[in-house]
Amino acid sequence: MYLAQIHVTYKPSILDPQGVAIKDAMHRLDFDTVTDVTQGKYFEVTLSADSAADAEAEIEAICDRLLANPNMETYRYDVKELANQ
Amino acid sequence: MYLAQIHVTYKPSILDPQGVAIKDAMHRLDFDTVTDVTQGKYFEVTLSADSAADAEAEIEAICDRLLANPNMETYRYDVKELANQ
Numbered sequence: 001m002y003l004a005q006i007h008v009t010y011k012p013s014i015l016d017p018q019g020v021a022i023k024d025a026m027h028r029l030d031f032d033t034v035t036d037v038t039q040g041k042y043f044e045v046t047l048s049a050d051s052a053a054d055a056e057a058e059i060e061a062i063c064d065r066l067l068a069n070p071n072m073e074t075y076r077y078d079v080k081e082l083a084n085q
Numbered sequence: 086m087y088l089a090q091i092h093v094t095y096k097p098s099i100l101d102p103q104g105v106a107i108k109d110a111m112h113r114l115d116f117d118t119v120t121d122v123t124q125g126k127y128f129e130v131t132l133s134a135d136s137a138a139d140a141e142a143e144i145e146a147i148c149d150r151l152l153a154n155p156n157m158e159t160y161r162y163d164v165k166e167l168a169n170q
């Protein structure tokens with residue numbers, strides 16, 4: 001079994017209104033030292049695979065087809081083998 | 086300047102309907118090797134601080150007061166100093 005930790009974030013060129021709204025909220029709470037905020041999605045996916053390479057290929061296909069919008073988002077992932085439970 | 090990478094996820098005891106829905110969607114796309122999916126929020130916060138310890142204290146206060154719902158969510162963060170740009 002493998003565990004994939006996936007981060008999906010906006011591409012740098014894309015405006016992140018959510019991040020701007022959160023930064024404004026922080027300033028209203030007097031967290032004035034904050035200069036920038038971006039928000040993304042974080043997934044943990046557990047899957048079975050014959051090898052780490054197979055697991056990574058599956059995760060890449062899952063990101064491309066489901067988790068990330070290729071027009072606006074980019075993703076990165078780490079895959080590690082889980083100890084047999 | 087410091088960059089904080091923050092993960093906010095559901096506590097293990099909390100049902101994650103979003104994660105269940107995403108897993109079902111993966112199965113409909115024939116990603117049958119997936120056995121579990123959890124979704125959380127990921128933030129990158131840039132802030133100025135006199136020291137790493139000060140930056141961490143500020144981030145902890147931001148998580149407690151704004152980014153994480155203490156009843157349902159838990160958070161973890163990494164803080165690193167940014168090279169002077």
